[in-house]
């Protein structure tokens with residue numbers, strides 16, 4: 001039993017490292033963060049742990065228009081899906097993962 005448990009944990013840890021997440025964070029981390037997505041109409045999180053990205057003001061403006069995003073220190077923090085939306089709008093060759 002012990003071995004199985006350890007093996008599982010090891011596997012989970014490796015998986016998280018592979019996906020580029022910070023393993024030093026809390027173990028029971030739910031799928032939520034601390035920073036809301038910078039796009040006003042969006043309710044997702046923009047934390048890095050949830051796949052969030054940072055766009056420049058110009059980038060955000062190009063896709064969502066002026067006033068529809070929240071600025072943070074000259075950047076707009078967006079969630080994963082908004083980042084995808086942005087990529088879709090700005091590039092034809094998306095790289096999904």
Ligand SMILES: [Zn+2]
Nearest residue numbers: 037042079082
């Ligand atoms: Zn969003």
